[in-house]
Amino acid sequence: MKPYQLRTVGDRAVSIEFPNEINPEINLRLQALAKIITADKITGIRAVIPAYHTLLVTFSAMVTTPDSLKSRLDQIIADQLAAPLPSKRTLIIPVCYEEPFAPDLADVADYAGISVDEVIQRHTNQSYLIYFLGFLPGFAYMASVDKKIAMPRLSKPRVKIPAGSVGIAGIQTGFYPVTSPGGWRLIGKTPLTLYQPENPEPFYHAGDEIKFEAIDKETFAAIQRADKLGHYHVKVVNENA
Amino acid sequence: MPNLSVIQPGLQTTVQDLGREIHQIDGFPVSGSMDQSSHRLANLLVGNPGRTACLEFALTGPTLIFRTATFIAVTGAQFSPTLNGDPIPQNQAIQIHKNDQLEIGTAKTGRYGYLAIKGGIKVPIVMDSRSTTLRIGIGGFHGRALVAGDQLPIQTQNTLSSYAHRRAPQEFLTSFRNPLTMLQNPLTIRILKGPQWELFSKADQARLQNQQYQLTSEADRMGYRLAGKPLTTSTQSLLSEATVFGGIQITTNGQPIVLLADRQTTGGYPVIATIFTVDIGKIVQCQNHQLIQFQLADLQSAENDIQRQSQLLQRLKAEFNDQRYQEPIGINRAAAQRIQELF
Numbered sequence: 291m292k293p294y295q296l297r298t299v300g301d302r303a304v305s306i307e308f309p310n311e312i313n314p315e316i317n318l319r320l321q322a323l324a325k326i327i328t329a330d331k332i333t334g335i336r337a338v339i340p341a342y343h344t345l346l347v348t349f350s351a352m353v354t355t356p357d358s359l360k361s362r363l364d365q366i367i368a369d370q371l372a373a374p375l376p377s378k379r380t381l382i383i384p385v386c387y388e389e390p391f392a393p394d395l396a397d398v399a400d401y402a403g404i405s406v407d408e409v410i411q412r413h414t415n416q417s418y419l420i421y422f423l424g425f426l427p428g429f430a431y432m433a434s435v436d437k438k439i440a441m442p443r444l445s446k447p448r449v450k451i452p453a454g455s456v457g458i459a460g461i462q463t464g465f466y467p468v469t470s471p472g473g474w475r476l477i478g479k480t481p482l483t484l485y486q487p488e489n490p491e492p493f494y495h496a497g498d499e500i501k502f503e504a505i506d507k508e509t510f511a512a513i514q515r516a517d518k519l520g521h522y523h524v525k526v527v528n529e530n531a
Numbered sequence: 532m533p534n535l536s537v538i539q540p541g542l543q544t545t546v547q548d549l550g551r552e553i554h555q556i557d558g559f560p561v562s563g564s565m566d567q568s569s570h571r572l573a574n575l576l577v578g579n580p581g582r583t584a585c586l587e588f589a590l591t592g593p594t595l596i597f598r599t600a601t602f603i604a605v606t607g608a609q610f611s612p613t614l615n616g617d618p619i620p621q622n623q624a625i626q627i628h629k630n631d632q633l634e635i636g637t638a639k640t641g642r643y644g645y646l647a648i649k650g651g652i653k654v655p656i657v658m659d660s661r662s663t664t665l666r667i668g669i670g671g672f673h674g675r676a677l678v679a680g681d682q683l684p685i686q687t688q689n690t691l692s693s694y695a696h697r698r699a700p701q702e703f704l705t706s707f708r709n710p711l712t713m714l715q716n717p718l719t720i721r722i723l724k725g726p727q728w729e730l731f732s733k734a735d736q737a738r739l740q741n742q743q744y745q746l747t748s749e750a751d752r753m754g755y756r757l758a759g760k761p762l763t764t765s766t767q768s769l770l771s772e773a774t775v776f777g778g779i780q781i782t783t784n785g786q787p788i789v790l791l792a793d794r795q796t797t798g799g800y801p802v803i804a805t806i807f808t809v810d811i812g813k814i815v816q817c818q819n820h821q822l823i824q825f826q827l828a829d830l831q832s833a834e835n836d837i838q839r840q841s842q843l844l845q846r847l848k849a850e851f852n853d854q855r856y857q858e859p860i861g862i863n864r865a866a867a868q869r870i871q872e873l874f
Contacts, residue, residue: 301830422771427669
């Protein structure tokens with residue numbers, strides 16, 4: 291059993307804290323806890339917010355106290371830690387690793403001392419856990435990238451990165467849901483619209499896995515057209531299916 | 532639907548309720564009103580549930596024309612509101628007739644004001660909230676601050692004579708810890724030890740409490756930057772964690788940022804302390820250059836204060852309900868209003 295502690299944060303939140311590391315097993319426990327706590331509708335709980343190794347639980351101080359909430363959370367965590375990890379789903383995200391979408395791909399290949407094709411192969415042949423979403427709406431913190439291609443972020447961030455760009459920052463990988471500044475090494479781009487202000491809720495969530503699938507430019511254009519018309523459906527693979 | 536016309540938008544006027552707290556799990560800022568006790572009070576004065584959408588304005592408020600009869604209340608920072616040119620009081624329900632013009636004016640003290648309208652502002656609900664998040668352009672009125680010419684949907688509320696009684700007297704505002712009754716220079720803000728308190732040296736923990744900080748001009752709905760003698764920041768690299776309203780982060784230059792309504796959902800800077808929930812409104816209402824003195828206090832008093840404030844609002848609500856059956860009451864008021872409209 292993983293040791294954890296409950297810490298009161300301010301006067302309206304309790305943090306469930308596991309050891310300070312990026313570890314998929316710890317994070318999947320947190321995601322499972324987040325689901326249970328939300329589904330249980332525990333009196334006074336308002337929201338849950340996961341990060342790498344912590345789950346913040348906010349509460350209404352009019353309804354409950356940190357102490358009574360902590361003892362309830364202790365029970366829930368004890369039950370959850372005894373249970374097997376829930377199954378997860380994997381979403382397949384198409385990515386074009388060709389110019390002009392991949393300005394840093396050659397640098398990553400140089401850094402790794404391998405060919406561009408091998409970088410693509412190493413980036414696509416595993417899936418990545420979404421540890422949490424933050425920074426921007428729908429910005430997924432995913433890990434862990436193959437150490438060989440885990441190139442650190444740019445020393446000077448770019449001012450403008452197009453929405454859909456896929457990048458690497460050390461062992462983290464991810465995509466930019468909206469155009470924004472950023473320092474990640476850009477190695478490709480997905481044709482999918484990841485964020486729409488009129489329908490802002492992302493189709494992926496913390497605890498999902500993402501697997502990238504390399505596509506050529508023609509396929510990129512075709513998927514982009516279909517997606518804009520609402521005809522493209524992201525492939526989903528269930529672990530236990 | 533009848534509407535509310537924006538003649539002058541003010542400096543930054545947005546639609547806010549109490550935010551979309553549950554969507555932080557998908558990376559969305561909570562947003563919602565900066566001074567939540569003033570927001571709740573405004574709604575109570577016009578008989579709305581506490582989280583109903585209001586207009587929030589900063590430093591300079593809007594000028595508006597009501598295209599229908601209703602009731603309103605202005606709370607928060609001290610502005611100089613006028614109705615058709617005549618001064619009107621804040622912190623009480625005001626009857627509005629069709630085509631009345633409300634001019635909020637400029638804040639004399641404080642920073643954020645709130646306008647509650649009976650029935651609320653009926654912009655679409657986006658992810659369980661009507662709050663505007665300017666940075667990502669969602670919620671509120673087309674995801675942006677108001678501009679001249681905007682027409683906001685509101686409801687008609689012809690007459691409710693009992694509303695003449697709905698006001699929050701000065702004694703109430705003082706015991707309610709209304710931020711505007713608390714502003715002084717330097718301003719004492721009570722804090723609790725934050726999750727990374729222990730990462731700071733004893734000397735820095737003392738410095739946070741003993742020195743006066745000054746509010747800088749880098750202050751917006753995301754957070755307020757303060758300036759003082761810098762603390763030594765830990766070289767230990769932290770994994771990002773979820774943020775809280777009123778969290779005090781120490782950034783790499785050793786200066787604090789107070790995290791507010793539009794903060795990012797997660798952050799990697801150490802959080803040395805968090806502000807008492809009932810004191811967040813006080814710091815939110817500070818104008819630039821205000822001096823701030825942090826005072827370490829205990830969790831029990833923070834919890835007690837939240838409960839006390841909530842009970843005071845409940846008591847005021849009960850008083851309003853009791854007053855419904857006092858004079859002036861009845862059909863004569865409705866008739867008088869229609870006669871007034873004829874002339």
